[in-house]
Amino acid sequence: MLLSLAQSIQERDIVTYDHSRRVAVYAQRLARYLGWSRREARDLALAALVHDLGKTWIGNDILNKSAALSREERLKMERHPITGARILIGYEVHPFYVEAVLYHHESWNGQGYPARLKGEEIPFSARILTVADVYDVLTSQRPYKDPLTTDEARERLLAGSGTNFDPVILQAFVHLLDITPDFTLTQHVCGISLKNLRQPGFYNMFIAGSSS
Template identity: 35%
Template sequence: MQISQLRQTTVLVVDGSEADCQKLHQILDPRVQLEEAKSGSEALSIVNRSFVDLILLSSKLPDMNGFELLRKLRHDTRFRDLPVIVMTHEQTQKAEAAVVMAGGFDIIRKPFVPIIVVKKVEQVLELEYLHRNLKKEVHRQTRLAEDRLASSERLFEETVMALAKTIDAKDAYTRGHSQRVARYARHIAFKLGWLEEEQRKIYFMGILHDIGKIGVPESIINKTARLTDEEYNKIKQHTVIGSEILELVAEFPELSIGARSHHERYDGKGYPDGFAGSQIPVYARVIAVADAYDAMTSKRSYRGVLPQDVVRGEIAKGRGTQFDPQFADVMLQIIDEDEEYILHER
């Protein structure tokens, strides 16, 4: 702490002894700004209207015991951390213990030894300065980190949305498919009582579940006639391609799960790995139901939107074979609650 900074600090001397106050002025006046109170009530009035860095408090005051004033200060949240050095004629360890127990920072014995007064006051003010500025720096760095994180999250979300639109633009009949699947998957997760962070994760997995279609020719994606076996195998590769792309996102290792495994079936007859039951990652099992719902409730090149009762029937029929029964049941509940069949239109 520099001398110029020390001189800007305010020390309040609370002592009914005129002689002791004069002595402290002689010792400290060149170094700090001093204020003076002759009683406890006057001291309380000063700290309530003015900022004080340190209090030098006599253990004996005309209107109250110094420890009584110290307790009053500590009971007020505004002054709980205000450093107080108690000044006393007591020379015992018991007196030191009493100061500590009452919330005093240190003790200065009377009659004063100038060099001890100076050193103790400077040490306390130095610590207070460092503590105050450390809190400010921690707050500043925390705000910077929060701002960087928010900026990074916005960039991530914007990038994800741009990729989703790029994917959906390849198929003239499924525009918005990725966002709808993400929304349905998050709704299922919400119904299951998943934490907000887990809902957020599955939402982004849903948005990017078809990213591998970037590697599939548009002529195959938009083909209205029946696909050949070779073309179908190329379509199936979008799960592997998508997984390989998203595995590069080190900060979100789960992101590739939805892309790779959303076409796995609960009975083990899906692709690309032929996983069954709990072998299939839980996020992918949710996305599989959401993906199937959107496939049936979206207009395709070869048909229109299926009626709600047909969609419900297909989800129910796939329960335990194509879909995890738990997540199929939640989707069925969502369908039943959607009496006007408006969910797919949002």
């Protein structure tokens, strides 16, 4: 079901799908580095593939806008975690995935959205996903900005330690950056057919191949 929903993202907005694919890889790597089992890390990667599912209900005039969003547009954008979580609930997927999607924009200091959760109130899965998500946004080309280098993104993340991000998780991610050559994935339109992901054993090959 999650892979079918990821395919719907791919069909609606290939840029959002490509972003989600990279975030899935980063989140899986970080989860494994933090001691999660392969299965747990795989589940988080699946959640990451659909973390922006709610954006499929936002118009291109907002998604692709190069200028700053208006207050009304920003409020619409900030509803995408709720929309995505509601879609997942409608398909009766496990609460683990719902929580990761719903809370991936919460901030450690309680100033995130949609629920303004603070610190350890935020599910651990969402805290990992937040770091992976922001790192990819920082290092990717967007209509409104140029990509940052790995070093620039590293410094930007560190500046948000204890405010935007769980400091322990962030420190682990930064260390992973420092010890992993060519950590940052190339931004491109992914040509992998998601139906192949349903074949036995293909999921691990998909994640491993994304690191090249």
